[in-house]
Amino acid sequence: MPDGSTLIERLRIARAVxxxxxxxxxxxxxxxxxxxxxxxxxxxxxxxxxxxxxxRGAGAEPATVAIRDGAFLVGLDEAGLTAMATQPAGFVRxxxxxxxxxxxxxxxxxxxxxxxxxxxxxxxxxxVFATGGIGGVHRGALGGAVGAPATFDISSxxxxxxxxxxxxxxxxxxxxxxxxxxxEYLETRGVPVVTIGQPEVPGFFARSSxxxxxxxxxxxxxxxxxxGAHLGLGLGAAILVCVPVPxxxxxxxxxxxxxxxxxxxxxxxxxxxxxxxTPWLLARVAELTAGASxxxxxxxxxxxxxxxxxxxVVLGRLRGG
Numbered sequence: 001m002p003d004g005s006t007l008i009e010r011l012r013i014a015r016a017v018x019x020x021x022x023x024x025x026x027x028x029x030x031x032x033x034x035x036x037x038x039x040x041x042x043x044x045x046x047x048x049x050x051x052x053x054x055x056r057g058a059g060a061e062p063a064t065v066a067i068r069d070g071a072f073l074v075g076l077d078e079a080g081l082t083a084m085a086t087q088p089a090g091f092v093r094x095x096x097x098x099x100x101x102x103x104x105x106x107x108x109x110x111x112x113x114x115x116x117x118x119x120x121x122x123x124x125x126x127x128v129f130a131t132g133g134i135g136g137v138h139r140g141a142l143g144g145a146v147g148a149p150a151t152f153d154i155s156s157x158x159x160x161x162x163x164x165x166x167x168x169x170x171x172x173x174x175x176x177x178x179x180x181x182x183x184e185y186l187e188t189r190g191v192p193v194v195t196i197g198q199p200e201v202p203g204f205f206a207r208s209s210x211x212x213x214x215x216x217x218x219x220x221x222x223x224x225x226x227x228g229a230h231l232g233l234g235l236g237a238a239i240l241v242c243v244p245v246p247x248x249x250x251x252x253x254x255x256x257x258x259x260x261x262x263x264x265x266x267x268x269x270x271x272x273x274x275x276x277x278t279p280w281l282l283a284r285v286a287e288l289t290a291g292a293s294x295x296x297x298x299x300x301x302x303x304x305x306x307x308x309x310x311x312x313v314v315l316g317r318l319r320g321g
Contacts, residue, residue, distance in 0.1 A: 005070075007072075007119070007120075007123050008123060010070065010071045010072050010104065011071070011072050011074060011120065011123060011124055012071045012072060012073050012074065013063075013074045013075060013124055014063070014073070014074065014075025014076070014077070016061060016075060017061055017063045017074055017075035017124070018075075020060075020061035021124065021125050021126070024316065024319075024320075025060070025061060025316065026059065026060035026061065026128070026309065026312030026313045026315070026316045027060060027061045027062075027063055027126045027127075027128070027312065028055045028060050028061070028062055028063065028126070028128050028129070028130055028305065028308045028309050028312050029063045029064075029065055029074070029117055029118075029120075029121035029124075029126045029128070029129040029130070029166075030048075030051055030052070030055070030062055030063065030064040030065065030117070030129075030130055030131075030305060031064075031065060031111075031112055031113060031114060031116075031117040031129075031131050032048075032064055032065060032066040032076075032084060032111040032112050032117070033094055033111040033112065033113050034047065034048070034131075034132060034301060035047075035048050035064075035081065035084045035085050035111060036084055036085075036087060036092040036094070036109075036111040037092075037094055037111060037279060038132070038279075038282075038297075039294070039297075039298070041085050041086055042085070043294075043298065044085045045081060045082060045085035045086075047298050047301055047302065048064065048081050048084075048085065049078070049081065050302045051064075051130070051301055051302050051305035052064065052081075052305070054302050054303075054305045054306040054309065055130075055305050055306070055308070055309040056309075057306070057309075058306050058309035058310045058313065059309060059310075059313045060128075060308075060309035060312045060313060062075075062305070062309075063075040063121065063124070063126060064076045064080075064081065065112045065116070065117045065120045065121060066080070066084060066109065066110065066111060066112055067093075067095055067103050067104060067109065067110035067111075067112060067116075068108070068109050068110075069107050069108065070104050070105070070107060071104075072112075072120040072123075074120055074121065074124045074126075083109075084109060084111065087109060091108075091109070092108075092109045092110060092111050093106065093108075093109070093110040093111070094110070094111055094113060094275075095110040095111065095112050095113065095116040096113045096114075096115045096116050096156050096157075097115040097116060097119060097156050097159070097160055098156055100116055100119065103116075113135070113156075113157070114129075114131050114134055114135060114155075114157040114160065114161075114168070115155075115156045115157050115159070115160035117129060117131070118160050118161075118164045118166055118168070118238070119160070119164065121166065122164050122165070122166055126166070127166055127167060127231065127312070127315065128166065128167045128169065128308050128309075128311055128312040128315065129166050129167065129168050129169070129308065130168075130169045130170070130304045130305045130307070130308035130309075131168065131169070131170050131301075131304065132170065132171060132174075132204075132297060132300055132301045132304060133170050133171050133172055133173060133174040133175070133204045133300075134155070134157045134158075134161070134168070134170050134172075134173050134174070134182075134240070135155025135156070135157040135158070135173070135174065135177070135278070136154070136155055136157065136158055136173040136174070136177040136178070136179070136181075136182030136185065137153075137154050137155075137158070137177060137178045137181040137182045137185055138151065138153040138154070138155075138176070138177055138178065138277065139176070139177065139178045139264060140153070140178075141153045141154050141178065141181070142178070142181055151273070153273075153274075153277070154185065158182065158185050158186060158189060158191075159189070160238075161186065161189065161191045161237065161238040161240060162186070162189030162190060162191055162237050162238070163189075163236065163237065164237075164238055165231055165234070165235070165236055165237060165238060166231075166238045166239075167227045167231065167238065167239050167241055167308075167311060167315070168238050168239070168240050168241065169241045169242075169243060169304050169307055169308035169311060170240065170241075170242060170243070170304055171202045171204050171242065171243055171244065171245050171300040171303075171304055172195075172201045172202035172203060172204050172209055172242045172244075173201070173204070173209070174204050174278065174282075175203055175204040175205050175206070175209070175256055175257075175260050175285070176260055176263065176264070176278065176281045176282070176285070179201060179203075179209045179210075179211045180211050183201065183211060183214065186240065187214065189237060190235060190236075190237045191237050191238055191239065191240055192214065192215060192226070192230055192237075192239045192240070193213060193214045193215060193239075193240045193242065194213065194214070194215035194216065194217050194223060194226055194239070194240070194241055194242065195213035195215070195216050195217070195241075195242040195243075195244075196216075196217055196218075196219065196220070196223055196241065196242065196243050196244075196307070197216075197217075197218065197219070197244070198213070198216065198244060199212060199213060199216050200212060200213055201213045201242055202242050202243065202244040202245065203253060203256055203257075204245070204256075204296075204297075204300070205245065205250070205251045205256040205259075205285070205289075205292075205293045205296045205297065205300075206245070206250055206251050206252065206253045206255075206256035206257070206296075207244045207245060207247065207250045207253065208244070208253055210253070210257075213242065220307065220310045220311055220314055221314060223241055223311055223314070224311055224314030224315055224317075224318055225318070226239070227239050227241065227311065227315060228315055228318045228319070231315075241307075241308075241311065243300075243303060243304055243307045245296050245299060245300040245303065246299050246300070246303050248299075249295055249296045249298075249299035249300070250296055251289060251292055251293060251296050255289065255292075256289075256293070259285045259288040259289050259293065260281075260285060262284075262288055263281045263284040263285045263288060264281070266284055267280060267281055267284065282297075
């Protein structure tokens, strides 16, 4: 790949995805960090395949995004998903908007986070994206404990949502975050947040975070109307569509909140911070809940993919009408 290649020149769109885009059929972008940094093998591959199958089952074409040898891959086949899922620990870079140039220049595999996936998917002409939970404002980012300085640890996901016009479907901000502050940040960046079927923002592992949702819609059809109206305005920001984790896999609200609070205390005692904080906290919550948080996480990932596909189908119908 020559120096100075543009974003479009670095896109490698799978044939099935390119055909669906050209024909105006619904497509859903999926991130790849859950494969390399979120779950162990073989669970990571099982969830990736199940997410793609959920998208197809709802009538859309899945497009898992990754980086390899200086190019964005928009759409991975089963061999590509397996290759990512079986790479040795630490071998695959994690790529976000701030680290895209490094990941592309380094060659080899890199997994795309929310921000990097949105960059590539939007460039390819995809309007709907699904993830498990978005990053956001970490606890202590705006003011730590007494005597501790603010960390300003705020995910680049929020800036991407504020600058890239897509529909992003998730189970809310990750439970380890400062959810009210994350919602305030999204409001400042002009990102509408709507939750399907309940008045509170989902709590990722749990059904509720306890934070009121800025907007609520009854079902996918109503969500499609709101999303279509927002994207049609051309305001330049994404819209966040939140979906609660399936009730049969959800942690009780109190259990989830207590586990996260304890994990935060443990991370402070262990001196964990920076890029290592999120995976460390999620692993610690899994320990504290005897694996129940992992079961909730896998269920919500697949559910979000299915809902995103249903939304993409509704948007396609509205566009056609």
